[in-house]
Amino acid sequence: MTGSGLDQRVGNPVGFVRERFQEACGGTGGNTSSNPQHQHQHQHQHPPPPQSFIPGVREAFLPYLLDPSRKEEVPCLNDTSSEDITHLPDGSLVRYIGMVRDMLNPEYFTGAYRKDGAWQTTKYQDFAKDDLSEASETVMWERKPLFCVAVTGEAAWVRPGAEAAKHQLEEMEVFSSDRKRSAPDQEEGVREDGDDDAMMECDPAGQAKRRVGGKGGCCAAGESCCGTQQQQQQQQPSDDSMMEVDLGTKVNQNEGEKPCLVKIYETADESGAPAPGLEGVKLNDVVEVIGVLGVDPRLALFQSGQFQEGEEVTQEDLANNPPASQVPRVHVIVGRKVQCYQHLMEEKFARNPVALALRQDKAKLEAARAKAVDLVARHLQGDRLAAEYLLIHLLSSCRRDAGANTGIVVGKHALNLTGSHLSGKECAALEALLRSLVPRCQSLPLSLQKLNAWPLWPRKDYRVSRLVGGPLLLADQTHLLLDETQLKEGQLAQVGVQNFQALKNLMENQTLEADFQFYRLPIPCNVPITVVSTTKSLLPCDTCVQIKPQHQQEAAAAGSPSEADLNEIRAYLAHCWLLDYAIPEEVSSVLQQDFVQQRQKDPRSVGAEHFHRTLTLSRLLAQSHGEGTLTVETYKKFCHMEDLRKAAQS
């Protein structure tokens, strides 16, 4: 099982799985397939495999997920630097990291069948090796497809095979450029098919022979095409809301990266315990999976069965079965959820000397902190106070109270940077800065036109039975930068108002409501928000900091930071973010005392909200100094910061 098996796992994972399967099936009959005669005798006694779980498979592939050195052996679908990745054959073992954008209905498939007396499995494959109609017995299994896309707003430096920061500009363009021109993505792909080759989808008799283009999507012409169907196809692209379908994914699409249909198999192992790694995957979660690549061109030839002609292929079917050239399948053998900073630490800084030094040496950490404040301040016209606030804001993260009943979000923070001089230009610079520091960052210009143009919240498109992701559907720890400087007076349309509500809800409760037509479901998020505006923001930000330009420092802004410095700051942020945190009893009593006193003085402005904020920011300040516990000094320091901030505001 070892030795030669190792190669086989990467080279021919399906074959490996089949062998395990046959071992498991033939197990009762003594030896395995090597003894056909023996098996023949027993074939009628062999019961069908009781469950889809195949012993030994998970264990065999786990090292490729967890062991960094073994990981290298598996090609990564996200690796855009390598051209080979687009030419991987069907059935290769691949690695993929993506954000769950939609969860499709479970898929039932013929998991195992008996042919010529022996049980075969189709697990981890799109197609059976044999003609299933010849199988004498079949077993139905279930798998769950997740529609994944590349992590939204992931900074270039985090990506595998990162090509430095030159991506940054492109991405910004993608984001702000008009939708027609942005990068192709899979939804577009589905539609383009309809657009360009109206007949491609199907012909009513289902006899169209379709070729699948290697790259540019599948296209072909059926010999005959029913008129009505053709009409349908032609009408559909002009449909306005269909455009929205594009938009949602497009906005969240990074250039050059493919979406992927990730198919999860058993949710429980032999004993019925939930399979570790991917249990309870939610929307927005980032998953890392090792599995079998499915790019069989036949996947595009989707035709549903024998029902009745005329209702054969629906939009839904097409959307859920896009051509493999655009949306490859990954049949997951092992997988896990990816936590943003934990993963970053593991991947980038685990053996990085700078990161190690930070962990051990308080002075080094303080030095890194100073560098970070310097760097941030340079982008904020030298305002060091604002820089401090922004820096600690970068560390913010919320958590939901454990009590099932309460659902209170603790630790959320939204920062508002104001300054009369701010404009889109400063905003873009700030975004570039954030992008170079934090692993995930997304910006969103809030102009009237854009707010009114399309919904920001995710909603389900029932024609294709797919969730159309609004741009606000972001992975955890994606810093959302809202550019309010572009907002002018004018009329907000219905959509605009709802967009504002969605933003407000995201800010206050860290939830995003997905619209499922008859009801809305809240999706929990963890997205720190920074609003840049010329005056106090419309949105309910927790902290508002006014930037006071310090002219003498502006000259320093010229030089861009070195990659080494950036790396140090990144490592510093990741380290601080991951710190555990506690409030000791004695500090707690000081805090309480202080709160009560302040409230006596000023009952109007000092309340629960205020105290929440104080506690949150004190924590962030402590963490930014690499401290895992709150001290009275840190608290006092924070109070001092607050005084300065208030003074600056008036």
Place this chain on the structure above:
Amino acid sequence: MSDSNAGNQTPRTPRSVTENDNVVEGTPVQQQALGRTPAAAASVGRERRHRDGGGRTPRSRSRSVSRSMDLSGFPLTPVNNNGTSAGTNPVLSGRSPGGTPSGLLNTPMRSDMGHNHSGQRASPILFRRRPRGERDATTPGSVYTPVNNRIGGMAANNSQSNSLLRTPSVSSGSLQREEQGLLMEDPETTFVWGTNVNVAEAQSRFRRFLAHFQGARARPAVRTYMSGQQQQGDTNSLDSMDLGVEADLEGPKYPSLILDTIRRGESSIDLDCLDLHSYDEELYSQLISYPQEIVPLFDIVMNEVAAGLVQQDEGMRQQYSGANATDEAGNLAFRLQVRTFNLREVKTMRGLDPTDVDHLVSVKGMVTHVSSILPDLKQACFKCSVCGHTPEPVYIDRGNIQEPQKCQVCNSLNSMILLHNRCLFSNKQQVKMQETPDTVPEGETPSTMATYVFDDHVDAIKPGDRVTVTGIFRALPVRIASRQRNLRSVFKTYIDVIHVEKDDPNDTASFLQSKISREAAGTVSEADEDDTVVKYTEQEEQAFKEIAQSPDIYARLVKSLAPSIWELDDVKRGILCQLFSGTRKGLQTGERLRSEVNVLLCGDPGTSKSQLMSYVHKLSPRGIYTSGRGSSSVGLTAYVARDPETRELVLESGALVLSDLGVCCIDEFDKMSDDARNALHEAMEQQTVSLAKAGIICTLNARTSVLASANPAGSRYNPGQSVVENLRLPSTLLSRFDLIFLILDKPDLASDRQLARHLVSLHNPAGEQDTRTNDDIISLDMLRSYILYAQQMCKPKISDDAAEALVNYYVEMRRMGTSAAGSKVITSTPRQLESLVRLSEALAKMKLSKTVEVADVDEAARLVKVALQQSATDPRTGTIDMDLIQTGVSSSLRQMRYKLEQDIRGVLSKASGRTMSSSVLLQDLKETLQSQAPSVNELWEVLQQMSDSGRLNIRGDQLALA
């Protein structure tokens, strides 16, 4: 329902296909039966009429019909079932108003069984051998005799289709015929293919069940809501059913149910599977595992039993056979389908797994999309375009219709034309469902599920409905191309629906429909108003009682209500009273006393009023949450709209009507338009909403408790002003609130400290958890069902002691006003006494106590006082003054004004010429009254008042007494 009445030969005349202009969708059954002959329905094609000539007279047709009935008949019935005798009575007169023609063809069309899936089963033959009875019922050889070929062709069709559609062997119409030789074997040894289910045994078991099962009470038919057209009829039928059941409570449940169904002319019988389970577990599990086979067996047995019952029943026999001279087919004037529902396990869509495929499942979901009606071809009739020969109809075989290649008569190739209006169609509709929000785990997307509904379920449900469907879960292999045998390994899953139940009391559409229909039918009485009586198991009741018996139940409930909201315990107590509400009382005069408690929360922004409300909204069985800012008066009450499709006027209900028997939460009450607020007046006291608009005049029940929240007019509460002034709400509306709570953000050392500790612990993951232990907290779900249970089961009576206490409190409160301010201050009104009663009852309900004790009254009085002290305290005098709430003007203010008027009169009368400018008057008053001098505003108000009442003339700046 509407569809299937089109006539014998084309029971399904889909709108898109039929040329038959006789088909009127939705015509009541009786009309169909009397007004139209099958011939009329079928003989529309001009060329056909010509060709068929005399052969197609109603006579022959009727014979064919009757035969078809026999053929599909019931060998066990004592009546003549040897119906192949030709030339018997026409069907025309024979069909009683029971609606046979429709019933005949309609019912046997078990469309829900109709879709065989060729899945992985090698052979579609499901019965290896067929029981004799079955054979008789389905495909007698005579059908295929040449004699019948033309004239009785339709009969053959019918019988064939019957057998096809009712039995699971649908797919193999041709095979059946070939098999006939094999069918003579003993049913005793007949097993359902691939199983150990013995057909005969299953049948006899079911027969036993029908005969012996003792039903307590038939569940009300859910179909009431399902068809708008038949509301009236269904309402009646509902009553009759109830009557029937009540009449023989002791007897077996199903015979009476069957008879009632036949009397109503309906064709489906709802079989409560829980009944079946309690009677015969094995049969139940067989039903779950092999619905495709068992359900048709049930059909057969059900019809046999029904036929027998009709024979026994004098009146019925008269009705169903009397008009038919020869009594040839009297017992078959109906055709029943079994609709199984109420499975033991209702699954979520998420919970379905591959082991459920081909099983009977119950799935709960919300309808998101309903397709247009799909005509489902059951049997195709072809005609040769060359010679006009019409060969035998062709049946569905695995979803395909085999078109004859060659005409048998003239031998021309490919000359066959499909005759649409002689084909047999059934109604089918695709309904897409989606999981209900409560079953979706946090952060996941709801699953969806395609279902197909048939026949009278078509168009019965609408998008937005919450339904529980019972049906067969199917998986259809997906092919790469439809003509290729090459299968992908993937399946498409769907459910063929047998029974639909709209099960959600929150479901606005059906709820409203049922409500209107019941109210329109005048059947509303207090007794049956709680239409959603939930049955509780003993376990549940035990659990409720345990909760109720804990000594600190009141405190626990308070703690469990919105545990994340800090403090505000008195407010929570008030809201609890609202949730439990008082006992509903009907006076003998027909009036009703309000039992609902209305609560107004008024307070500073940021005091978690909205949070509290959204919690209540979640908790209340029919909670509706609206914001006053966006609500219009029609949005709150009800409005008349024109249905865009039918152009009929329909009544759409607003928030208050929808939250009937629930809590209607209105946020931002102060920001509501006056118009909208006025709409509340009636609802809050009379508990009804009246509507007179566009030809609809009606009164709808709106027995809703209103929980409103308002901000003070000046965004922050001004302690120097009264509540009324702070709120700027009409006092007529304010007086309708039982409790008005002020939630003020006042700094308070002790509570602030507690709050701080609470918050720090929240922010301190390592620190100790919240001091409150979680064991004490009743979970939201439990709390919800506890409240429901208490509302339903508990109707506390006021004990004598409590009554006396109530009186005492009332008297005391009234007296309190007089003693405090000297005179004329009223602290309590009869409305307050009623409130007190309601609150005491609610408090008793919380303990599931049968009587209202003095302690409850004490607590109620305390709550009222707390609320009163907050809201009705006159800031000028510090005493409680109900006038504030009642009229908006405190009596001290009124007294002050009176005194001022006297002073003004005094000053004016002394003045020269009895006129004086206002500034001089003010000066004068200041001199005479010194410290008690009025402010300019106060003076002006009084002057205005005097002028209004004509006691003062104001000319420019000059004031003169009138």
